Amino acid sequence: MILIRALIIFLSILLVWHLITVVTEAPPYILPNPKLVIKAFISNSDLLFFHGLITLTEILLGLTIGLVFGIISAIFLAYYQTARQWLMPILVVSQAIPVFALAPVLVLWLGYGMASKVAMATLIIYFPVTAAFFDGLRRTNIGFLDLALTMNASQWSILRHIRIPSAIPALASGFRVATAVAPIGAIVGEWVGSSEGLGYLMLHANGRMQIDVMFAALFTLSFIAIALYYAVDAFLTRAVSWSPETHFNIKKD
Amino acid sequence: MKNLLNDQNFSVEIKIKEFSYNQEVLFKNFNFILKSGEWSCLLGGSGVGKTTLLRCFAGLQTEYGNIEVSCSDGGQLGTRISYMAQNDLLFPWLTALENITIGNKLRGQKIDEEKGLYYLNLVGLLKNKYDLPDKLSGGMRQRIALARTLMENRQIVLMDEPFSNLDTITKLKMQDLASELLKTSTVLIVTHDPMEAIRLGNRVYVLYERPGRLKQPIKIDKNKPRQITDTNLLELHAQLLNQLSFEQNNGLET
Structure with missing residues (x-):
């Protein structure tokens, strides 16, 4: 059902787009019609696949590294008051600096290759993951902790068996947000300086007035981002099925 | 036993x-x-x-x-001592059986599943051993909490x-x-x-x-x-x- 709905939405967008190109008679180097883009998509599929894979790798690496660092930082912050007092302000300030502004510096330091893009994606997702998990760790049901104490549990086993599991739904929310924003980091990194990836391909195609290729790259990127989000969402929903969502529109008898 | x-x-x-x-x-x-x-x-x-x-x-x-x-x-x-609260305090991410044996886990001991099943049977919930607390009624949850208290054997x-x-x-x-x-x-x-x-x-x-x-x-x-x-x-x-x-x-x- 979801797939059918997605298909209908997709086809409607194509239709509206087609109508706009017909009505406005926009030249193809401003707004190519869908047919041209599909053609470009098919004739450049190898190219799109190659660059798409690069961008996807950057996103996945960024997500993994950001997740690992985020989890470690959150545990650290939750357990050490000194760390909280010193690191929290730094974390907040670091979020005030737009990642876009850091991109040139990162490219300068880490080079044109994948490392600078992965760093960008990591930076952009680190904060939502850390903040969400930290919040979850602090909100453990006090009754659970009491119970564990009467069972003579150590601090470590309380962390491992109680605090972390009960913070998983919060971590999942943070990671969902992270998955949605991670592509931004990778693409911005590619715009600033690279020789591979969909961001590079878009800039390159734009410079050569291959607007149809640019749009094809844009679609590939959207497809990657959406597929990734839904895959992660489905996985997380299953993983924290013990904490089911409550629905807003419950029917009343 | x-x-x-x-x-x-x-x-x-x-x-x-x-x-x-x-x-x-x-x-x-x-x-x-x-x-x-x-x-x-x-x-x-x-x-x-x-x-x-x-x-x-x-x-x-x-x-x-x-x-x-x-x-x-x-x-x-x-x-x-063992402690039983007003709220059943079952861990929602653990099954009934895992909830009963949580004391073993928290103390880093070997999990005594056999004993857990014995107490689960004693409170009449053997068939619910793999159910998450969310699926059980208030009375059933409280019975599992009781079984957990018994399991602690304090x-x-x-x-x-x-x-x-x-x-x-x-x-x-x-x-x-x-x-x-x-x-x-x-x-x-x-x-x-x-x-x-x-x-x-x-x-x-x-x-x-x-x-x-x-x-x-x-x-x-x-x-x-x-x-x-x-x-x-x-x-x-x-x-x-x-x-x-x-x-x-x-x-x-x-």
């Missing part, structure tokens, strides 16, 4: 020199003894400090006062209004089950419900005033759980209700 608890021949005494919270003295020079092998029920108006007292026994309330809890045989209390059981969230019939059934399975344990049960105290308690205490004091306990010798139709019990119930409402009308809170 039988639910035989270890040697029960010791009583537990709590001495609170002073305990204050939010600049209010809840207890001062307060002594209370739990007699071995008996069920002590603690009643009192809300906010009088029943739960706090129970938490003092459990060693969960060490910050605000000078509290000394000791066993008459000189043993350590920390490894002899001599002293502290219960904080364990059945207050249940409907009347389920509550009566749970009281029967608990008193049957914890026959030989030393139990402190905090409750709002005078009938529960009368059914289950060997001694019924009423906590009142601030700083807290105890009324002369009502001793009931009959076998537990007692039937609610027993006229003597109804009389005691009325007497207790009188005491409680007198304290509420003249006490701190209205």
